[in-house]
Amino acid sequence: MRLAFILGEIGSGLRRNVSMVVSVILVTFVSLTFVGAAGMLQLQINQMKGYWYDKVQVAIFLCSDGSTAAGCATGPVTPEQRDNLQTLLESPAVAQYVNDFQFESKEEAYKHFKDQFSNSPIVDSVTPDQLPASFRINMKDPEKYQIISETFASQPGVETVIDQRQLLERLFSAMNAASLVAVSIAGVMIVCAILLIATTIRLSAFSRRRETGIMRLVGASKMVIQLPFILEGVIAAVIGAALASGTLWAVAHFFLGEYLSKQYPDTAFISPGQTLILAPALLILGGSLAGISSLLTLRRYLKV
Amino acid sequence: MIRFENVTKVYDQTARPALDDISLEIDRGEFAFLVGASGSGKSTFLRLVLKEDRASSGAVYVAGQNVAKISSWRVPRLRRGIGVVFQDFRLLPQKNVFANVAFAMQVIGKSRSVIRDTVPEVLKTVGLEGKENRLPHELSGGEQQRVAIARAVVNRPGILLADEPTGNLDPTTSMGIMGVLDKINQNGTTVVMATHDDDIVNEMRKRVVELKNGVVIRDEAKALYTSMIPVVGQSRRLKDASGRDLAPPAPGDRRPQAGEERR
Numbered sequence: 001m002r003l004a005f006i007l008g009e010i011g012s013g014l015r016r017n018v019s020m021v022v023s024v025i026l027v028t029f030v031s032l033t034f035v036g037a038a039g040m041l042q043l044q045i046n047q048m049k050g051y052w053y054d055k056v057q058v059a060i061f062l063c064s065d066g067s068t069a070a071g072c073a074t075g076p077v078t079p080e081q082r083d084n085l086q087t088l089l090e091s092p093a094v095a096q097y098v099n100d101f102q103f104e105s106k107e108e109a110y111k112h113f114k115d116q117f118s119n120s121p122i123v124d125s126v127t128p129d130q131l132p133a134s135f136r137i138n139m140k141d142p143e144k145y146q147i148i149s150e151t152f153a154s155q156p157g158v159e160t161v162i163d164q165r166q167l168l169e170r171l172f173s174a175m176n177a178a179s180l181v182a183v184s185i186a187g188v189m190i191v192c193a194i195l196l197i198a199t200t201i202r203l204s205a206f207s208r209r210r211e212t213g214i215m216r217l218v219g220a221s222k223m224v225i226q227l228p229f230i231l232e233g234v235i236a237a238v239i240g241a242a243l244a245s246g247t248l249w250a251v252a253h254f255f256l257g258e259y260l261s262k263q264y265p266d267t268a269f270i271s272p273g274q275t276l277i278l279a280p281a282l283l284i285l286g287g288s289l290a291g292i293s294s295l296l297t298l299r300r301y302l303k304v
Numbered sequence: 305m306i307r308f309e310n311v312t313k314v315y316d317q318t319a320r321p322a323l324d325d326i327s328l329e330i331d332r333g334e335f336a337f338l339v340g341a342s343g344s345g346k347s348t349f350l351r352l353v354l355k356e357d358r359a360s361s362g363a364v365y366v367a368g369q370n371v372a373k374i375s376s377w378r379v380p381r382l383r384r385g386i387g388v389v390f391q392d393f394r395l396l397p398q399k400n401v402f403a404n405v406a407f408a409m410q411v412i413g414k415s416r417s418v419i420r421d422t423v424p425e426v427l428k429t430v431g432l433e434g435k436e437n438r439l440p441h442e443l444s445g446g447e448q449q450r451v452a453i454a455r456a457v458v459n460r461p462g463i464l465l466a467d468e469p470t471g472n473l474d475p476t477t478s479m480g481i482m483g484v485l486d487k488i489n490q491n492g493t494t495v496v497m498a499t500h501d502d503d504i505v506n507e508m509r510k511r512v513v514e515l516k517n518g519v520v521i522r523d524e525a526k527a528l529y530t531s532m533i534p535v536v537g538q539s540r541r542l543k544d545a546s547g548r549d550l551a552p553p554a555p556g557d558r559r560p561q562a563g564e565e566r567r
Binding site for chain 2: 002005210211213214215216217218219220221222224225
């Protein structure tokens with residue numbers, strides 16, 4: 001009975017205040033979309049980092065079937081060449097710069113590749129044979145990359161030596177800056193949303209002061225009086241958060257999935273499904289922001 | 305049922321107190337009029353009973369409980385035991401008669417079936433049978449006040465506070481309302497009614513508590529609106545509820561006369 005009553009009150013509150021409720025929905029929608037965009041950029045950075053990025057700095061790719069580099073004139077790397085490279089890595093001259101290193105076989109390379117490019121059509125056209133085996137080196141001091149490069153680039157069986165960080169770092173710093181901008185805009189928009197929710201709840205409390213006055217007089221509990229107002233704000237904010245989640249999904253699906261991944265097939269993009277892990281966070285964020293700001297407003301403007 | 309012990313209420317430190325050291329007891333089942341000019345402290349008295357305000361000093365007991373000691377989350381329970389009626393009815397304009405009365409039961413979580421059974425019964429008590437589906441603006445003032453009374457008593461409170469319930473009504477309608485209040489009083493509810501209406505007070509012959517500038521200047525059983533005891537010079541002595549002598553009124557003090565201060 002009480003629940004039905006509270007739901008009825010919420011319904012009438014939302015109907016009476018349609019324009020304000022719509023503006024709350026839109027403002028939370030926009031602000032949470034920015035929050036979600038920042039989250040998506042971080043997810044995308046993680047995706048591009050792949051398996052090795054945080055673990056190693058330098059990769060020594062070994063020759064495989066189709067290699068055309070000078071060191072690969074003898075064809076694919078032989079087990080002896082591989083053992084020589086490993087011995088060299090363990091030799092004191094090199095070992096002093098190296099924390100540790102791992103060998104990634106073709107099969108392992110294929111496995112990591114499949115994980116990283118799981119959302120990309122390219123994954124189906126690649127076989128383990130096409131991927132080079134490699135040594136992945138974790139440097140004591142990443143700045144000493146040159147030493148490794150000079151030592152190994154000319155070794156037989158080595159196709160190329162790559163400092164992965166240098167390649168990706170610049171891109172990532174741009175993406176981090178973009179997500180910082182998104183977060184700042186989101187911050188301003190969230191302040192906006194909080195103030196708007198507070199105003200809406202204030203108006204709503206004012207337009208229903210007759211009802212609440214009578215509820216107070218006949219001994220309605222604080223919860224019965226306040227809950228409809230709080231839920232009104234929370235419902236509006238949650239609708240906004242749901243719209244934001246939908247928008248992020250649409251961006252991931254149509255822009256990243258259908259467009260960008262075709263333009264840049266060699267880049268790993270996040271899948272639309274991955275953006276959905278942001279949705280609960282956005283819903284909780286929107287709901288709790290609205291709940292807290294309406295609670296604080298009511299404490300000031302609705303006598304209980 | 306309601307007991308004031310040396311209650312003082314100060315709204316503004318610089319002005320005189322709204323209630324000044326009032327001691328007074330209203331028993332269970334009693335019907336008491338609270339009379340006095342505007343600003344004499346009648347409304348403050350009612351607000352203190354409802355714990356809308358805190359007494360600056362002294363203690364207010366309602367149904368044996370010191371209201372100052374009731375924690376804020378228990379205040380709703382206190383208010384469920386008190387019905388309130390106002391001069392301006394305070395009905396919800398978009399709800400019909402039945403819904404207005406049912407509202408008081410819905411918000412404290414009464415079940416639908418209880419509401420369906422109780423509301424028509426209460427509407428019958430206040431004389432509004434057959435008008436369940438009218439909206440407030442389709443009713444006369446007297447009928448609207450009956451709806452307000454029905455709403456105030458539908459949860460069977462032990463106390464009914466009425467703040468000038470006949471202030472907006474003509475004399476005949478007012479007498480009808482008084483009949484309803486009397487009937488509710490007969491059923492065992494303590495009724496405290498603040499009023500300016502001398503005809504009603506004179507007709508009812510109930511206890512009259514007169515306030516002036518926050519002080520009880522008269523408390524008589526079966527009294528009239530103005531005192532029956534003629535004022536003879538400075539010798540008139542007044543007694544408050546506890547039987548203490550009160551200072552005689554200062555010269556120039558004038559009790560409100562019939563027709564004065566009526567709104």
